[in-house]
Amino acid sequence: MANGGNGRKGNEANARSFETFLEHWLVRQEHYLDELLSAQQYCHKSRDEDHRELISRVLSHYQQYYEEKSRIAQSNILLVFSPSWFSSFERACLWIAGFKPGLVIRLVMSSVGDLSEDQNQRLKKLISETKAEERALNDELAKIHESVAAPPLVEVVMNQGRLINGEISQKHEALNSLKAALETVLMSADSLRTNTAVKVVEILRPSQSVKFLTAAAQLQLKLRSWGAERDTGSQKR
Template structure:
């Protein structure tokens, strides 16, 4: 009985919701560290900053590893995640932030980009936008398949069509899992490539701004819920 209840809890995202709560507490601690590093950046070496950056990236990597597990268990859930506020859910793009947001955060938080950095960032932004469009098209095809006559007919059947229903739902689940995995990969790849363009202190500014935006949206969402 206990194992069955635990499995249902996992399928409904309960374990991931608990993880996210703890992850956000650690996010606040890292934001404090990032702000402190910026206040004392003239006293810190690049190696010190890189060590902090590495720990923050490991923190994000942990999130995506855990998210991958819940996506594999219940891909439908990540499109309407119970662990986010209504505001956060309204801003989701394929179960997460839109990769292009990275460029907006950098523009708003880093004011000393060189001409070469700007050129490299523009190139990366154009490639990211193209990949976003491709994923939008992929998601649109999935949505169209849900409304396709053959799938609608399967959903309306009763009795002997249970196997057909299960097959159709499994096909949809698999397609959603794939598009979320690809979107998460683009999110992380875009951020990492952006960080390759930035200097250590600029990366600290970027990571601090990104964490602050995330936590502010969270707080605002909780205040309105």
């Protein structure tokens, strides 16, 4: 008896669950952007303590995203690597199911204009460390791709959710091995993303972190808007 129907229903339920979460999360993201812009506008009146409190809340907001993403990944890792809740444009920008960590430092360089020499040196060191970790994760992902290209995994992945009772357990083991490998590399990539952002905030002064977080939120929301517009335009043709 095929279990494809149950598998597809589970995928759809997971996708809807994350889409609902993301919609509410993005609304809060827009509110945080307003706060960050206001903090920049009145920076001469704001204290570092006020900035730190806002920065802490924004970082906690991002942590909520990663916690929910992790929950969905544990349920269906393949869905996270091909997320239906993103536009085709957003998906094209993904690196291991998220943004490339080095983007964080590039955003700092483009959005914060009053970096000290010490800060520049620390950021350059962080760039080097981040690139090395990105390369290591690229290598891990390449190994996974190579394993997927070899039988019997191709057949298993292509027929995921349509396995028949009584088939050789090797297929289940192969699919489980693939999922475990993807979960591991995703966990490492998300950890690198969050750790890089935290290290950047530690290097920056509170007022500079507000500028950086503003630029990050603006970029994300613009990519979201551009992607939606492009997909809508494609559907009308």
